[in-house]
Amino acid sequence: MARSPRDDTTPANAKPGNGGELHQTASSPEARIATNHGVPVGDNQNSLKAGRRGPTLLEDFVLREKIQHFDHERIPERIVHARGSAAHGYFELTESLAEFSRAKVLTEVGVKTELFTRFSTVAGGAGSVDTPRDVRGFAVKFYTKEGNWDLVGNNIPVFFIQDAIKFPDLIHAVKMEADRGYPQAASAHDTFWDFIGLMPESTHMIMWAMSDRTIPRSLRMIEGFGVNTFRLLNDKDEPTLVKFHWRPKLGTQSTCWDEAVKIAGADPDYHRRDLYEAIDKGDFPEWEFGVQLLSQAEADALPFDILDATKLIPEELVPIRVIGRMVLNRNPDNFFAETEQVAFLPTNMPPGIDVSEDPLLQGRLFSYQDTQLSRLGTVNFHQLPINKAKGCPFQNLQRDGQMQTQVFKGRANYEPNSLSEAGEDGGPREDPVDGFRTAAVPVEEHKVRLRSETFADHYSHARLFFRSQSKSEQAHLASALVFELSKVTLEHVRNQVMSNLVNVDETLAQRVADGLAMPLPKASKPAVPTVDLEPSPALRIIGKYPETLKGRSVGILVSDGADGAIVAAVKAAVEGEGGTVKIVAPKIGGVTLKGGKTLKADGQLAGTPSVIFDAVALVLSEPGCAALLKEGAAIDFAKHAFGHLKAIGYSAEAKPLLDKAGVEPDEGIVELDKAVDGFLAPARTRQWAREPGVRMLA
């Protein structure tokens, strides 16, 4: 008897029902489907009906429970940082900070502290794409022995605003516009730039936001910063001011803007997939953890206020001391339970770490707890597995509330009490020795609602950042401003932003004005004179990241009749250096190589464009190439790799395709034979020298 196509995939225990539906039955009680209250379900294919073709009965509690649970599957997404990707890992301290802090996580060298890190974009919704121009969130929850420490930072060391009271305005301005509901995940629109133009304090952050930092190549290649100034407290309760830094082992690397735009279409999950796949194959991303430490006297001597989150401390002034490392080595088991339900709170700090009076941070201390209540719906969100303190048994006298999972024993749910000694029926007691203590910091004695005059310099740091960049990064920054302001439809908004830019650097402003074909407006009046600070080359990206294939991916486009020896040589060389290789072919089934062997494809050409690779190779046969000359996706494969400054290796037969794609010879365009070494060097980096020939930058 002929087998139906379904027979090949149908499990052995599956039987068709009367209506032809598939019933797969449990092999043991543990494997069976039950209702949320434990009642085993006998049929998960059919609802209960009054007769075979009759209406469904209200009595069907299995159906009702299943549908009702589904109806409530979504919880409110985060108002900011809604789109995120996360991983588990550990922190290992390599140098003790015992002189400055009594937090065990900062003093016990060699101890590994479990952690969970969530990266995010800021402006887009949870379903938006991974590669808009946007700040990236970098939030780490350390499960320390003394309670959770949440270091909720960004990949940029400064922020848009100085006072938390402006945060709702900032976010309203950047999110999709209130009346029209667009643009999604983009700052290139009127309301954002309107707000920015009227808020000169945002200018420094704008320099960073328009730099390549906001179009990262991978979440594994972003820096992280605590942004706000914190304090450490040692065992004598002596305070030291501190800024926290994460530095990726793979170096900070970015995409090109045109590439980021195209990746958004080719793979909206580009960063999420990259992180997941790297961890999945054991290529664990790693960061160094560093601190900038300074005494109050040292802070007072700086020409800016370290309580102002729009300023950074150049590492040439206060070096970054590397004291540990973070390794992300396990993907979440369940996206919702972990990545979505994780609740970060800047108020989570173990004894020995404390906040500063930074007015942005002070507002955050309220906001996050409040947000979690509306997102997770209960004061007991700390009991969710991902949020629960680990390795430190904790107890208190908070009780009840929605979704309480603990079953408390005993009579005493208050303190002080006289029911018995501490630790027994009387319940837990405070611990003045090892408990949390706050830094005894002097404060002024008058209540005021004003901004400190030490916050008034809005341009010197923006200038410092711009002048610290390499030529090519300056050009990218200027071009990003041209792009964004070209999307602004209100001329007065563009003018306002431009008049602020003049204060940063007149050459920058002139380049942007030329890019917009508008006259350069007069400078706006700064609150205090802008000063020239010593440039900080450490703020660059280009030239700083290691040239390596580790963490990079190479796409090899092949055709029928291609030389398998070349493909094998490229693959071996790239993988040998820790890179990844994917085979791209006109058809997903793969190609028949010269000599008759089949080579399977990892991706089909139309769905696997070169934008998702760091370098490409085209290994084609003569007829294979001739056929691809009529295929737009193949021409774009080469054209875009060239335009995005990638190394291109090619077999001699592929040359006509390169010519048709307008690929011009340079050091990054390498003919491949069996020795592929010449291709590896350019594949380890981007061909920045090519850029002026392929793009008109501002």
Ligand code: HDE
């Ligand atoms: Fe946040 N921020 N923020 N923020 N933030 C949130 O909390 C807020 C700020 C940052 O992966 C929210 O749980 C205020 C600076 C990250 O879950 C919310 C202010 C920095 C994440 C909130 C700031 C950040 C958030 C929304 C101005 C860098 C995502 C959901 C005073 C140091 C964490 C949530 C995750 C999330 C408030 C400014 C980083 C609304 C009021 C500065 C990485 O509570």
